[in-house]
Amino acid sequence: MPNSRAVPTLRRRRLGEALRKYRREAGMSMAVAGEAMGWDESKMSRIENAKARMPPQYVAKLLKLYGVTEPGVVSALIDLARDAGKQGWWRAYGDVVPVAYKDYLTLESDAESAHIYAPGLIPGLLQTGAYAREIIAATAMTHTTEEVMALAEVRKTRQAILTRLDRPIKLWAVIHEAALHQRFAAHPSLMREQLRHLLDMIELPNITIQVMPLTATPHPGMLGLFHVVRFPEPWPTVAYLENIRGGEFVEGTEDVKLFETAFERIVAAALSVDDSGETIRDLLERNTP
Structure with a gap:
């Protein structure tokens, strides 16, 4: 060719x-x-x-x-x-996966680590299948039921990078406590399963989870969800922002540094790793009949 x-x-x-x-x-x-x-x-x-x-x-x-x-x-x-010419596994899902999301999946599969601040939901890499379907159905407003199911499959499949034998990605996620109080009226056990899944994920050596408490002092994460994705040398760090229309990349060195600094401040404002685990366990106990 x-x-x-x-x-x-x-x-x-x-x-x-x-x-x-x-x-x-x-x-x-x-x-x-x-x-x-x-x-x-x-x-x-x-x-x-x-x-x-x-x-x-x-x-x-x-x-x-x-x-x-x-x-x-x-x-x-x-x-x-x-x-360079290889197409990812997500190619099988065709146009259901937007171009920007395909680009992010490519970055994520090549990444060494990802730092994520999630103010309103559990990050995609930590979602159960049931949680993913409910969240995608609520936020991907122009998609059909079939497309929602396909995107939920994509979200679950991409989680393989957390447990792959060759260089599993190092994930550091800070999740706002409000996201842990989410309820699904039609699926009362869904959030219990999601909280239990977070506790399982905490046990993996490459995953760090912190909870941003409801009583936290003001911090840069109040402005919204973002990812900071790092790669082995010589590739530069990239930031990725998510919003209701999809996602966008930030690649300029100074701009990316701003997000790295923001994440450091978010980590400082959040509960410690141990206290975060206790908070999740407490919420799980309160949600168990």
Whole structure:
């Protein structure tokens, strides 16, 4: 298949952005870089703009041209070039999964850690199937019943990153206490199952859960839900914001740093890990008939 037909996946975009960054740091034009590689300028442009495939076997040569020889960086970019065209498991769900959500799932699957503040609901990675269906049905207002079921399946399937054998993601979630008091009239046992699930998740070594108490002092999380997603070097940290229309990414270094600082302040305002566990256990006991 010709390079011109390459799909600009998120991984391919990140690879192109990284190669552009290193080329510019080397003070080299696309024309000069392309000539050194035996390519024309248009091919360099297509690679950097994610419109052409970057053959993995040429990554190290191009980086050497830019003066980038750190083994970790070279290895990371070669791996990204190799995986750039891969479609995730969520492809099977077609257009039910929005583009921004597909991009987030790609980031999440490549991530080293995720820090999440959730003011009004349990984070998706910690939801039971029943809870996910109820929440999606209430918030995805334009979706059919079949689409809601499909999105709930997606949400449950993505949780495999918490228990995968190869680099399970490190999750740190701060959940507002108000979300733990949610009730579902048609499913009185649903929240008990969800609270019990949170207690099970706390036992995993890669998961940290804190509760933001109702009596907490003001903090940056009062402005809404957000994720801070970190990756192995050399990839930069990304923030992701969720709202009723979907999600959006924040990628500028200074902007992302603002969210990292916000999360630190949120953690400081929340209950300790031990007290958070006790709060969840107390709520579970009160919800048990």
